[in-house]
Amino acid sequence: MSGPAPLGPLAARIVVGLLIAIGLSVVIGAVALWPSQEKADIPLPFQNATGGAVTTEAGHVRSSGAADCGSPSTGAVLTAPPIAAPAGGGECVQSLVAIDSGPNEGANTLLEFSGGPGQPHLAVGDNIRISRQVDQNGSTTYSFYDFERTWPLVALATVFAVVVVAVARWRGLRAMIGIVVAFAVLVVFLLPALRDGAPAVPVSLVAAAVILYAVIYLAHGVSLRTSAALLGTLASLLLAAVLSWAAIELAHLTGLSEDQNNEVAAYMGNVSITGLLLAGFIIGSLGVLNDVTVTQASTAFELAEHGASRTAVFVGAMRVGRDHIASTVYTLVLAYAGSALPLLLLFSVANRSLGDVLTSESVAIEVARSAVGGIALALSVPLTTGIAAVLATPSGGPAAPADSRHTPT
Known part of the structure; x- marks a missing residue:
């Protein structure tokens, strides 16, 4: 091995600069889109x-x-x-x-x-x-x-937190804090902004980006490894937003097949139902994208630490990524199918053709959600792997840092 290419240190500076620029854009976007905090009229069913x-x-x-x-x-x-x-x-x-x-x-x-x-x-x-x-x-x-249900839910949440922290220790505790931050962003920013009638795409992207910055760095620490995962996730998230918008427009999805959306349309006229549907697509893709990109970045850095060249790092990490795609895609589809089981059960006794069932809006929403998540997931693997392979300096080279896992960004 001839040692690392000079692209590594330069790429690190570029990635850090991009993440800082994106972070500043997110802050500016949050300020511009911040909800008015005006009290909304209580919908009639809740009065x-x-x-x-x-x-x-x-x-x-x-x-x-x-x-x-x-x-x-x-x-x-x-x-x-x-x-x-x-x-x-x-x-x-x-x-x-x-x-x-x-x-x-x-x-x-x-x-x-x-x-x-x-x-x-x-x-x-x-x-x-x-x-x-x-x-x-x-x-x-x-x-x-x-x-x-207060005490049963408190008990379940407590057992969940204890098990995660017991197994993952400090990283698990930081992940729990990240979950709290994520829900705070949804409650304090995303939902009030959508209630005010703000455009769904920028609001959802800003909220998702804030969640990603907080969750990834809190759970996995600040390093080039997590920065590679974060940049890959942000790029994949933008792709998911474009795909979600295209799916909703091309398939003419209105969201009005769901009872809750009808109530929103009836009692909160300034809220866009298609925007709400789009926001759900974007936020729903966060978890699976984060899972895949963090795994790919970690795999690439581990291979680099064992002396693999950049090409070998990319090829080896992609092998892991293909397995991850194969397992995660059907997990994603089955999760959405599970949520639609009551609806599918009703269709099964309605003597409707399979084509009618799959193209009805209620099922089409889940199909589109699965397709968007699957495409973004599949494309996030080579994207994140490429970023991580460029950033991960192979060990043994003249420019290799002491421990790339803890290189500050």
Whole structure:
């Protein structure tokens, strides 16, 4: 081996300069697109009787059983046993619920359900959330809102964090911090900006770039290795944005086949549904792109540290990348297919042809999402591998650094 080409140090300066320039552009974009922070009107389904936000309280089920429908005690604040309904009104399921928070804590209320599809099935001891409505006359009524899931979710999240940190140690802890940062960016910047009607592509790209800078450097440290992965991910993300826009335009995807999008269109008229769909495509591609590019950069640098030439580094890392593409692409497709299983089940009993099913918008969105993610994923492998092969200085050469894994950017 004749030693590293002089391209290595020059490439490092170019990559660092590009990442700094992109970072500054992202900051400028975030400032220009920063949401107005104006309060939006609460959509009608989420309003209480006075136009404010729905208030929920804690409750638990004291008893549940069949009874005649139409009890006058349904939804009322009860300090005495509920009044039975007149006979002949049909049979319903009635649940006596203790109110555990709010101004009526210690009282009870009665919830009544028809028992049909989509109705909750409450058992004694179930912890639930009940919505509290106060009308213009000051009368308070309660209704079922949802099951209480705080502690089960906290337990799952805690076990998840403990396992990740126990296995990955400090890197796992930094990854957990990165997840918090990612959700903060979505909640503080992306969603309010889309709510204000800002253009979806620049907003999504700025948000995604902020997440990538934070997540990659937090989880994997600041080095030429992670800088190669970051630049490859940013380039692939831009490609994914272009592909997403083209897929939505060419396939005439409106997003209105999804109930949540219809509610957004009905109650938040300034929000672009196709823009929201596009933002979902872009943000959804982040995780898989990050996974692949970090793996490719790490593989290239490891091969370089074992004395491989730049050509050998690229060829060897591409072998790993091909295996990664093969395994990740079908993982990506199956993940989207899994999310669409209820819809596919309905189509399976509707006696519709396979062509009709695949070209219906609900399925076409998942097909397009899978295709966009797969294309961006496949192209991110040679792109990131090439960047990393140029940056990774083969060991043993006159210009090799002491440890390229810790070369600061």
